[in-house]
Amino acid sequence: MATTTTTANGVTRKQTSRFGAGFSRNVWLLLIALALLPVVVALLPLVGGPAEVISSYTFLQLSLMIVYSIAVLGLNLLTGFNGQISLGHGAFFAAGAYVAAALVAHHHWPHMVTLPVVALFCFVLGYLFGLPALRLEGHYLALATFSLAIAVPQILKYRHLEGVTGGVQGLNLPKIVAPWGLPFTPDQWMYLLVLVVAVPIFWFTRNLLDSRTGRALMAIRDQPMAAATMGINISQYKAITFGLSAMITGIAGALHAGMFRFVAPDSYPLELSITFLVGMVVGGLASLPGAIFGGIFVQVIEKYADSIARSLSSTLHLPIDIEPWTIYGIALILLVYLMPTGIAGGIARLRRLMNNTGRRSGTS
Amino acid sequence: MEQLIQQVAAGLANGAIYACLALALVMIFVSTDHINFAQGNLAMFSAYLVWQFLQWGLNFWLALPIVVVISFIIGVAIERFILRPLHDAPVLSIVVVFIGLLTIFFSLAGAIWGHTINAFPSPFPKFNFPGAAYFGPHQIGMILTTIVLLLLLFAFFRFTPLGLAMRAAAQNPASARLAGVRVDWMLALGWGLAAAIGAVAGTLVAPVVYLEPNMMASILLYGFAGALIGGISSPGGAVAGGFIVGVLENLISYFGDVVQNLTGLYIIGNGEKLSVALLIVITVLTLKPAGLFGRVSVKRV
Numbered sequence: 012m013a014t015t016t017t018t019a020n021g022v023t024r025k026q027t028s029r030f031g032a033g034f035s036r037n038v039w040l041l042l043i044a045l046a047l048l049p050v051v052v053a054l055l056p057l058v059g060g061p062a063e064v065i066s067s068y069t070f071l072q073l074s075l076m077i078v079y080s081i082a083v084l085g086l087n088l089l090t091g092f093n094g095q096i097s098l099g100h101g102a103f104f105a106a107g108a109y110v111a112a113a114l115v116a117h118h119h120w121p122h123m124v125t126l127p128v129v130a131l132f133c134f135v136l137g138y139l140f141g142l143p144a145l146r147l148e149g150h151y152l153a154l155a156t157f158s159l160a161i162a163v164p165q166i167l168k169y170r171h172l173e174g175v176t177g178g179v180q181g182l183n184l185p186k187i188v189a190p191w192g193l194p195f196t197p198d199q200w201m202y203l204l205v206l207v208v209a210v211p212i213f214w215f216t217r218n219l220l221d222s223r224t225g226r227a228l229m230a231i232r233d234q235p236m237a238a239a240t241m242g243i244n245i246s247q248y249k250a251i252t253f254g255l256s257a258m259i260t261g262i263a264g265a266l267h268a269g270m271f272r273f274v275a276p277d278s279y280p281l282e283l284s285i286t287f288l289v290g291m292v293v294g295g296l297a298s299l300p301g302a303i304f305g306g307i308f309v310q311v312i313e314k315y316a317d318s319i320a321r322s323l324s325s326t327l328h329l330p331i332d333i334e335p336w337t338i339y340g341i342a343l344i345l346l347v348y349l350m351p352t353g354i355a356g357g358i359a360r361l362r363r364l365m366n367n368t369g370r371r372s373g374t375s
Numbered sequence: 376m377e378q379l380i381q382q383v384a385a386g387l388a389n390g391a392i393y394a395c396l397a398l399a400l401v402m403i404f405v406s407t408d409h410i411n412f413a414q415g416n417l418a419m420f421s422a423y424l425v426w427q428f429l430q431w432g433l434n435f436w437l438a439l440p441i442v443v444v445i446s447f448i449i450g451v452a453i454e455r456f457i458l459r460p461l462h463d464a465p466v467l468s469i470v471v472v473f474i475g476l477l478t479i480f481f482s483l484a485g486a487i488w489g490h491t492i493n494a495f496p497s498p499f500p501k502f503n504f505p506g507a508a509y510f511g512p513h514q515i516g517m518i519l520t521t522i523v524l525l526l527l528l529f530a531f532f533r534f535t536p537l538g539l540a541m542r543a544a545a546q547n548p549a550s551a552r553l554a555g556v557r558v559d560w561m562l563a564l565g566w567g568l569a570a571a572i573g574a575v576a577g578t579l580v581a582p583v584v585y586l587e588p589n590m591m592a593s594i595l596l597y598g599f600a601g602a603l604i605g606g607i608s609s610p611g612g613a614v615a616g617g618f619i620v621g622v623l624e625n626l627i628s629y630f631g632d633v634v635q636n637l638t639g640l641y642i643i644g645n646g647e648k649l650s651v652a653l654l655i656v657i658t659v660l661t662l663k664p665a666g667l668f669g670r671v672s673v674k675r676v
Binding site: 151296 | 457460595641
């Protein structure tokens with residue numbers, strides 16, 4: 012398979028997928044470290060130290076990073092690993108958010124209990140959207156999903172759905188607090204919950220990609236015809252990947268809704284889908300750590316873009332104030348040129364470089 | 376009945392805009408095989424440029440040609456400097472670049488002119504004519520402009536050597552190159568023409584939907600739908616498709632109203648316009664990707 016890749020970027024693709032498996036141990040260490048962090052912080056008030064060494068606000072930021080990482084992971088599974096371009100993953104994010112919100116607001120379910128329902132709903136939704144998408148490739152699939160992204164807010168406002176979605180007003184959700192009097196602030200508790208959801212999802216995706224199924228997905232991306240010849244049921248795999256991808260992004264949407272305690276149609280515009288695309292490209296295509304880098308990037312940019320843009324306009328003495336989205340756009344175009352494998356690919360290259368020099372000094 | 380005719384007339388007028396935008400999309404698709412997601416915002420940017428010239432006191436009929444030329448240059452520059460190096464890049468890279476362009480034009484317009492809504496004067500004079508009950512002067516102007524544009528393009532491709540060279544470059548780049556056609560410049564030219572057509576479309580639609588950075592999002596979706604219905608490889612088909620989509624859009628909400636009046640059941644209305652466009656896009660793409668007038672592309676395996 013690998014030797015027959017003739018596409019222009021076949022080489023980089025091979026490198027990223029090999030890198031994805033090799034780098035993952037570090038990712039688990041990182042995740043475990045992140046998981047231990049709140050435990051330590053939670054213990055701090057018990058031993059009488061300062062209760063808010065890490066502010067609640069920082070926990071909110073961290074949770075958002077993780078949520079965006081999950082969303083980007085979903086997109087990456089579909090676009091990076093399976094080669095189906097989606098510009099409309101905001102739609103599945105919105106679907107997840109709304110299913111969770113509706114169950115909480117109308118039926119008073121605990122937020123976390125809604126997640127299995129969210130997962131199932133988004134899987135079916137993605138699978139169904141994936142069926143017609145099977146006939147589309149490249150630009151056309153991008154076009155179909157782009158249209159979906161534009162239409163999302165309007166679909167959510169549809170009059171017959173108002174009973175469920177709350178129409179233009181959206182739905183308000185109760186605050187999620189730590190149960191049984193556990194000594195966590197809501198932000199710390201949310202962070203823990205998000206982490207408890209994120210780790211199995213990443214673990215599941217990693218194992219999926221490491222398996223026969225994962226190899227089939229990548230074979231379909233690189234050489235669909237050869238894959239079909241080897242007995243891979245392309246349409247079945249593609250549709251299921253669409254479902255899984257939508258499921259993962261939908262779960263992220265549900266968590267996001269729980270964090271902001273509010274859903275409304277206009278919270279899910281085209282820009283949201285573009286944000287995920289930016290996260291995926293910046294973090295690194297077809298790379299699990301790339302999804303994490305992407306999530307971090309999205310959150311950091313969301314927080315600092317305004318000040319970056321302002322300082323950029325003043326240092327360059329521009330007559331206008333650049334808007335953050337300009338930076339997004341420029342970053343996208345530059346990355347396609349300079350670092351097509353994103354941050355993850357850049358780090359991999361750096362590691363290879365260091366490994367090579369290390370080996371050379373070892374032999375001499 | 377009266378109302379039905381009115382709806383069809385309004386649909387034709389809107390359709391003219393979708394047709395213009397679809398035409399621009401087709402220009403780029405035919406010459407480079409790319410679907411330009413930034414087309415709508417490029418057109419919006421051009422409309423803002425016209426508005427800026429108007430603010431500076433220029434006559435509309437002087438401002439429009441200037442902006443068309445500027446847009447043409449922007450289009451050529453985008454192809455030469457941004458897309459040319461990605462000639463053999465995978466589809467995803469190109470889509471990502473288009474999305475980058477989309478956000479850049481959107482945010483630049485917001486930064487320069489602000490996100491508030493501006494009124495845009497109609498360039499067409501008010502006058503009386505038979506059928507004035509159904510069409511406003513601006514509507515007539517939009518439809519006529521689109522048809523003139525299509526005829527000009529047709530003449531250009533049919534009767535000029537440059538048009539012939541462009542067609543050759545699009546259909547068979549290798550042979551065209553052997554025959555002495557500078558294929559890469561033809562691609563840039565296609566981009567320039569698309570940007571110029573988009574400038575006209577943006578300027579025409581601005582008086583209808585008002586000027587704001589987000590004005591083209593839904594119109595672009597209808598442009599896509601029009602281009603797909605007509606066949607994304609056929610300029611004439613795209614114009615026909617644009618008109619079809621425009622009329623369809625109004626008829627659907629009209630019959631939605633009729634159904635609601637008769638049965639009291641709301642099914643579809645003005646609020647579902649984008650969902651209708653989405654349905655059109657997906658249906659055409661899956662059932663008849665070549666559209667009504669497009670060539671069926673056959674790929675050698």
